[in-house]
Every structure is written in structure tokens, then in C-alpha cells.
Amino acid sequence: MTRPVSLQKRPISWGKVLIMVFFTWFVLACLVLPNLNLIRQVFFSEGGLTIKPFQKLLKSKRAMKALRNSFVLAPTLSLTVGLVGISLVLITEYFDIKGSAVLRLGYMTTLIYGGVTLVSGYKFIYGDSGVLTQLLIQLFPNMNIKWFQGYGAVLFVMTFSCTSNHMIFLRNAMRTVDFQTVEAARNMGASQWRILTRVVLPVMLPSLFAVTILTFITGLSAMSAPMMVGGTNFQTINPMIKDFANTQTSKDLAIILALILGLATMLLILVMSRIEKRGHYMSVSKAKTKIVKQKINNPVVNVLVHIYAYALFIIYVMPVVLIILFSFTDSKSIALRQLSFSSFTLENYKYLIESLSNYKPFVVSIVYSALAALIVGSIVVIACRLIQKNRGKKIFTTLEYSMMIPWLLPTTMIALGLMMTFNVKQPYMFNQVLTGTLLILLIGYVIVKLPFTMRMTKAAFFGLDDALEDASKNLGAGELYTFRRVIFPVLLPTVMAIAALNFNGLLQDYDMSAFLYHPLNKTLGVQIKSLTDDMGNPNGLALTFVYAVLMMIISSVVLYFVYGRGGKDNMKE
């Protein structure tokens, strides 16, 4: 009887070695070293450790003010977004509000547009020559036309633009509320208010904590809103980093601000993961019943809540509606902010198609986003497979955590790191200067999308039935064949959905592009930002609106395929 080959003694696979070499390089060269380099550049610039940059920071009035502003904005924003966010969830999922299906669509508009596009929409309504401002001026001729500027304006815009997480995660949490607990409370004589505050909201508390921290981080790293409606008086950390990064003498200030932002983000994420570890309330009931919308008993309250719900709806929908409508009007109408039937035209769309310089940013962003989504998807799928096959081995756990590094760092810091590390030849980047090339933005895009892709893909991998792989092996298939024919086809819908979401997000990106874009190949975000700097230029605005409409269409299609139809099971986090 011959002794068969033992499982342990398989020859080393060169493919695997190559993959491991790639990941080691990728983690070090793209995720770790650029960020370490930032720290080195600031604190070790003169050969030894120096605290000069700190002194410089303390002396810089603008920088200190920006820091202060950010730390004022973040907590207040958390509060306002929290209040609005909870009310959105209650209006759409808990209370019996007439027309809630339409309301829900309105509240979800933040999912299809954001960043500079969204702010430009608000600016078009509330800004100094905005629709509402003009209306108000007729009523109060003496009012300040620059009323929509500064802290209040930033807070207002961001309050209504940062509720996406609430509409996704908090609504999901609401759906997990077991309606029998509500009935039980009612059976014991509890009032509606009591049921809401003692039975329903506590179930959502862990999710609420998590989204609040996310909002806090968003507030700290605000970029487009303060830039566009903050005015000179209310600039925050990120716009300041961008300003400083562009001047040779203040680069160190940019870096130190980025580090502070990074540190704050890390702390907050630490708090959040603690909260997440405590876990969510699991329903103990065996037969969970779906929530039945609650009619508000008190008629006065009922009317007030309806008014509130529709007021919110108008705030959410107005910018979208106006962007769409005005994208079909001539520049005169846009300049005057006046709609009339005679001014409707398709000229703006024609203008986009006919001029290379106008549609190029769109093409550039689509190509970048698609490439980045594809690359990050492939890297993460391979990484997840490695991690799944080597559960518990230290080196692969390290790989997993390394891939999550960008989660801890603000986009601006990652961008700065890349920009200031690869502006000289680095041996670990094959002695190539990347700053100013087309490649660096692609790398940046891949890096910022790593953590989200990693989390979602890993969940999909670990949700796989292990028996499928066992069955395939049992039928004689090798590892690669099993992955190719069995595992990957099962994961494909999820992987595609994640890629689509990534594509969506990157298409609208401004924060990363602002630092790394190639001067001859502006991305859409950069283009829109520069067009909307001058709200008085109707041609620029018209083009912005056309871009916005096209982006909204793409986003809506993507979201429909990911969340709307068959994709529901894939993308529940």
C-alpha cells in the first residue's frame, strides 16, 4: 500500500507568493508610508524632533479659528441632524402620515446627490441672488442679501444633506422593532408618547449612536458646505487644509491640521466600535410582526406633525426640483431665477455634448470612478478570500486591519499624504514621481473606497454557506476551480452592487479630487466647484445643473439596482 501525499506537504505555490508580495507592497506603499511620511515631514523636518509646527499653528489665527469652527460645527450638527434624522424615520416608518411614500422619496434625495452639487443647489435658492432671497427682498427691501452665509448657512445645508445614514441605517433599525412589543405596551395602557420613548426608540438607540458619531465625523471634516456658503468668517479644518496645502510656506500647517483631524476621527471611531461591540438589541420574539403605522391620536399634534413633515419635504425637494427645471431653461431665466414656459429649451444639454471642454470632466470622472471601483473590488475580493481561507493567522489579520486604515483617516489627510510623498522619487514607488500625474488620483480613489468595500465584501464572504465549498471539494474540484465556479458566482451580485455604490460615490467626489486632480483632466467635482464659485454666471450654472441632473440619473439607476429590486438581500448591513 502506498502512502498517499499528505495534505501538509503541498509545494509552495508561486501564485500565492506573488499575491502576498503584492499585498505587502500595497499596504506599505499606499496605506502606511505616505501617512507616516506626513508626520515625518512636520515633526522631523530639521533632523530631529521639533514642535515648531505646533507653535506656528497656535500663532496662526486662521488655522486656530478653523479648528474652533469645526469643533463648534460637529456637535451642533450632530444634534440637528439627529433631530431631523429621527423625525424622518418616524414620519416615514412609524407614524401614519398621509402621503408618506412621496415624503420618503423626497427625504431620500440626499442619496442621489451630495457634496458640491447639493450645496450649489441650496445656494441657488438661498444664496445672495437666490430664488428665495429675491422673494424675501421684495418683502423686506432692506434685508442683507448675503444673509445665507456663515455658521448658520453651513449648519442648515449640512443638516439636510447629512441624513442619508439615518434614512438607510436608522430606518432599518426601525424595521426591526417587533410590533408585538408595541401592542403589549398598549395593552398595558401606555400612551403613544410613552410607547415611542420607552419601547420603540430604545431599540434604535445603538444604531442612533453609530449614525450620530458618523455625523460628528462628517461635521469635523466638512468641506464643500463651509467652502461654498461659509464665507470668510466660517471656514473649517478641511477647506483650510486645502488652502494651506497650496502655499509653499504653510504646507506644514496643512499637515498638522490633517493630523489633528485624523486623530479626532480615530478617537471617534474607537468610541463607535466600542458601541458597536456592545451589540444591538436582538428581538427575542419568535414570530415577529411588522409595524403597523401609528395614527397620532391628538388631532392638533397630528396636524402639526403633518405640517412639519411637508415643510421638511419642501426643503429637501426644492433644490432637486429647481436644478432639474432650470437645467432645461435658457441662461436668462437662470440669471433671473424666473421660470416661464417660453424659456424651456434643451440648449444646455446640447451645449454639453457639443463642447469637449464641457463633457470632458464627465468622461474623466466616469473613467476614473469605473476604474477605481473595478480595481478596489478586485483587490478586496482577493484579500477577503485570503483572509477567509486563513482565518486566525496573524499575518492575514494584519492584512485585514491594514485595509481598514483609510477608515481612520480623513480624505484630506490621505490626499495630502499621497501628494507630499510621491512628489519626489520613492524607491517603493519604483522611483516614479506621481504628483501631477493621472495615476495619483486613481490611487487616491482606490484607497478611500477600501474600507467600505472591505466591510461589505467581507460580510458577503462570511455569509457564505461553508457547505458550498465543501460540496465542491467533495466533488473533486480544486481551490481555484471552486472559487471560480462556485464561490465567485454567488458573491458576484454583491460585489457588483458594492462596485456600483463606489462608482456612484466617486463620480461626485470633490474632497480627494481637489488635491490630486490632473490640471488637464478636471474631474466633475472640481469642475462644478469652479463653475459655482460664480453664482452670477448663468452659463456656468446651466452647465452645473446639467451635470447634476445626469449624475442624479446615474445615481438613481445605481441605487435602484442595488437597493430597489432584487438587490435587497445583498446590501443590508
Added chain:
Amino acid sequence: MIQLKDIGVKFGDFQALKDINIHVKEGEFFTFLGPSGCGKTTTLRTITGFIDPCEGTVVVKGEDITHVPVEQRNIGMVFQNYALFPTMTVYENIAFGLRVKKVPKDELDKRVREMAAKVELTDQQLMRKVAELSGGQQQRVAIARALVTKPAIMCLDEPLSNLDAKLRVQLRNELKELQAKFGITTIYVTHDQEEALTLSDNIAVFNKGVIEQIGTPYEIYNNSATEFVCNFIGDINKLEADIIKEINAQTNAKLDPSKATYVRLERIHVNEEDIPGAAQIKGEVIGREYYGLYIKFMLKVCGQVIKCIEKNDGTKFFDVGETVNVAISPDNLMVY
């Protein structure tokens, strides 16, 4: 056919299996029975190669396969949830193993269709996605997929445990018929004693990583080798010393009242005077559960409550409070 010799398996510090010795003969339906966590699935996965034992050998048809990789063993397996590939059609699921073996197209098609016909899947069903099939059809696809590569052995890991009671019985019968039709050596893992008793030629009862008893269903049930086995299989009464003393007094049995003594429910009879060698003890009916097919009575005998069942043939139906004669024959007692 299959021989497990002194198999030991460890997960870290935990000894999952110890000294497992099993001999499964050609064409036999062999069941691993035991509560969850007893090691039955671990043993099965050692045979299929998903688990590497730290001790002992697995021999199939005289060949040591202990360290042969899973994909080279050709042992068919049907998984607990069937593990059908959701992205493929029924046809592709069945063809999977043949494609791996690079069987030529014509032969592959012929074999898939032959196998499908044997398990009574229609051509139409072959082209469906697996999710569109009923539980019974899914089981047949899983069996077809496991058998199409002509393995020497078929292993089934609790294939009926996720189904509701009625379907379970139906598929159990279907499974037995298929096994008889193919005549393939089968290893079956279950925690359901009824399944084990009705399906098997031989049963190995597992407990805490060791085998308590191997035997035919009749032996396992009627001559349980250990206290664990007699408690795990079927319902049973443990008799206390007073009853045992009474039996000793009435018959010439010399039972030791200090030993654990058991009697099956159906071996106790009520108001039957002419059972030779049986002790007749006065008891009181204190409870009754009516099942239709049979009736379960709770009887107070010598201060202890024991259960017994009587066939619902219309001759025996006692009311609570009635005094009856309880017949227990020492031949039916299992003593440990």
C-alpha cells in the same frame, strides 16, 4: 469496505473523537447516531477528508486514504442543507463533478440525464434553478450530484433535519428506496432515533466523542449496551429499589436493587394476568395521554411513577384513580 481504526481527532485542546473503530460492510446502510456535539459529524467529515485525524487510519477498500485530499477521495456527500450551488441550474449542479473530471461532453450529458432519470427528475426540472425546486426535489438533486461520479460510498449529514415532520417521513422513505435501488454503501448521520431505527442496517451510537454501542436497530433498542444508549433511544422507565425488591419477591429473579435498572414503556402491561414469569404489582392510574394510535398511562407503583403504553385496540382504557395490576417481566429489564 470502510474501516476506521483507532481514529482520534483534536480541535486545539478539545478531544473531539477518541478510539473510534468502525467497520462498514459493502452495500450497508450504516448510521451514526447521537446528540449534538457527540462527534458523529466529525467522524463523517474524517471519512470524507474535511478533517485530518491526529491518530488512526481511514481505510477504504483496503487502501489507506487517511491523508488523501478531499477532492481526490471520490466519496459522495449529501449535506445537511444540500449545499446545492445556487447560481447553477439543476443540470449544472449534477454535472459539476463530471466537469471537474473533464468527462467528454457527450458522455457527461448521457450520465447526467441517466442519473436524473434514476432519481426521477424530469428534463424540465433539469433546466431549472435549484431555488425553484421543492425540498424533496432538492434532496434528489443532492443525491444525484453525489452519485453521478460513481463514488464507492455515499455520506449523508443530517439531510432531513431542516424539514418539517411530515416531509421528513416522506423523504426518509424516498431516501431508503433510492439507497436500495443504487445498492451503494451509505453512511448516515442523524440525531433522530426514529430515523436511525427505520433506515439502518447497523447503528453506531456516539456520546462525547466515543462510540457507546454498534449494532442492529433491534440490538441497540432492546439490548442497549450502556445506560446512555438505553436513555437516548426511545422512552424508558428507570425503576427504583422498591419495585425491584417487589419483582425479586414475586419471581425467582435475583436483581440487585442498587443497580440502575430500566424497562421500556411497551414492555409493561396493565391488567394482563397470564404473562409467564412476570411480577404483578398493584398500581394506581394517575394520568393518561391519549395519542390515538396508543395511550400512555402514568402509574403509581410502589411509590414511584412509571409510564407505560397500551395499543388503542379498544380493550384497555383506564380512568384516573383506577387501581390496576401492573405486569413487569424480569426478562425485559436492562440492568447496568
